[in-house]
Amino acid sequence: MNILLLGSGGREHALANAISKSPSCSKLWIAPGNAGTSTCGRNVAISSTDFSAVASFCVENEVQLVVVGPEEPLVKGITDFFSADDRLSQIPVIGPTAAGARLEGSKDFAKSFMLRHGIPTAAYGSFTAASLSAGYDFLTTLHPPYVLKADGLAAGKGVLILDRLEDAKQELEAMLQHAKFGAASSTVVIEEFLHGIELSVFVLTDGEHYKILPAAKDYKRIGEGDQGLNTGGMGAVSPVPFADADFMKTVEQRIVRPTVEGLKKDGIGYRGWIFIGLMNMDGNPKVIEYNVRMGDPETEVVFPRIQSDVVELLSATGNGTLDQHELRIDPRTALTVMMVSGGYPEEYEKGKVITGLDRVSGSMVFHAGTSTDKDGNIITNGGRVLAVTSLGADLAEAQATSYASIREIAFDGSYFRRDIGKDLE
Ligand code: AMP
Numbered sequence: 001m002n003i004l005l006l007g008s009g010g011r012e013h014a015l016a017n018a019i020s021k022s023p024s025c026s027k028l029w030i031a032p033g034n035a036g037t038s039t040c041g042r043n044v045a046i047s048s049t050d051f052s053a054v055a056s057f058c059v060e061n062e063v064q065l066v067v068v069g070p071e072e073p074l075v076k077g078i079t080d081f082f083s084a085d086d087r088l089s090q091i092p093v094i095g096p097t098a099a100g101a102r103l104e105g106s107k108d109f110a111k112s113f114m115l116r117h118g119i120p121t122a123a124y125g126s127f128t129a130a131s132l133s134a135g136y137d138f139l140t141t142l143h144p145p146y147v148l149k150a151d152g153l154a155a156g157k158g159v160l161i162l163d164r165l166e167d168a169k170q171e172l173e174a175m176l177q178h179a180k181f182g183a184a185s186s187t188v189v190i191e192e193f194l195h196g197i198e199l200s201v202f203v204l205t206d207g208e209h210y211k212i213l214p215a216a217k218d219y220k221r222i223g224e225g226d227q228g229l230n231t232g233g234m235g236a237v238s239p240v241p242f243a244d245a246d247f248m249k250t251v252e253q254r255i256v257r258p259t260v261e262g263l264k265k266d267g268i269g270y271r272g273w274i275f276i277g278l279m280n281m282d283g284n285p286k287v288i289e290y291n292v293r294m295g296d297p298e299t300e301v302v303f304p305r306i307q308s309d310v311v312e313l314l315s316a317t318g319n320g321t322l323d324q325h326e327l328r329i330d331p332r333t334a335l336t337v338m339m340v341s342g343g344y345p346e347e348y349e350k351g352k353v354i355t356g357l358d359r360v361s362g363s364m365v366f367h368a369g370t371s372t373d374k375d376g377n378i379i380t381n382g383g384r385v386l387a388v389t390s391l392g393a394d395l396a397e398a399q400a401t402s403y404a405s406i407r408e409i410a411f412d413g414s415y416f417r418r419d420i421g422k423d424l425e
């Protein structure tokens, strides 16, 4: 099978790695990819949101399956674009239609979807500039901290958590009246704050059947002990010790099944991943958010644990036969540590030469933000640079291996958290 994977991060390197290992994969292209993905297939210099260039490439190269990594092409309707074109409609796209992608693209839509289908989530209200004073009133009914979310995509920055009511009111005004996050904050969801432990649950669905992939825990803050600014993710662990079989059964009954059924009831065709950000509140799961893609860096610990043929699973997702396939999972623990550029998530420099990658053994190094310079050196090309993943008999072993591998790798200004997985020991 000829496969095109869209995206360029650590998630895509981990996906490309799993896809390329399948005996069913004949050719793999990654658009645009990074220095890591070029070891799994061929990178092609096409942006994942340039739909007509993606379409021409698929026709010319007899692509038989398109796998979408990031949310942006999905929210912009790549799946609908393919099904509307006679030359492309036979090529399954793994990722929902624009209607399904609203689960991630609009917080207001996601909240009303959960309400409509009885899926547990934080209490909320939704406001626009015209209802600003109702928004102030709603805030006064809540206990601090206050959670404000821009309705639309805001490059991961659209969620504010504020301790003081006055600050919450000011930020609400900035979002609604002064377009703090541009058009994304013309509607704002105000939510009850949920106390508990967070985890990421991943579902692969063909619209009818589903498989629950291994759960993962992500470390979002830049600093050790979960201090400092939010990032795209500084590390991840799978499995999550507190997500035991009983808890996952509850998640399936209260959340996964009603979500897949709800999409069907709403007439939303959905073939792809659903990433459910959950709060475990003393055994009671509540949904924090939906994403319509895999997580990053969660993919870097989830996919190394999937032993089933990933291309078979993805093809089955495309043709509605996921129930005929078995999901086999490696019982070992996977742990990844993200090496980032100094300064990230604020300003940082790019173009630093990365050394020592060839000295790493025992870990998988997934490239997140890398490219190759004119002399063939691998250089940094983003805030998050490398995800160093190890499998171990237990958490401590996986952790020790990843940190030993990191000691071999160097680039100017590199930073990583030294406490990934420590809270789970
Ligand atoms: P999101 O962009 O929706 O993932 O939100 C970013 C982060 O804010 C989440 O991963 C949570 O850590 C936190 N968060 C969002 N909503 C809530 C909530 N209602 N209660 C507590 N924490 C939240």
Ligand code: GLY
Pocket (backbone or CB within 6 Å): 218, 232, 233, 291, 294, 295, 296, 297, 298
């Ligand atoms: N690691 C969180 C995300 O991918 O959104």
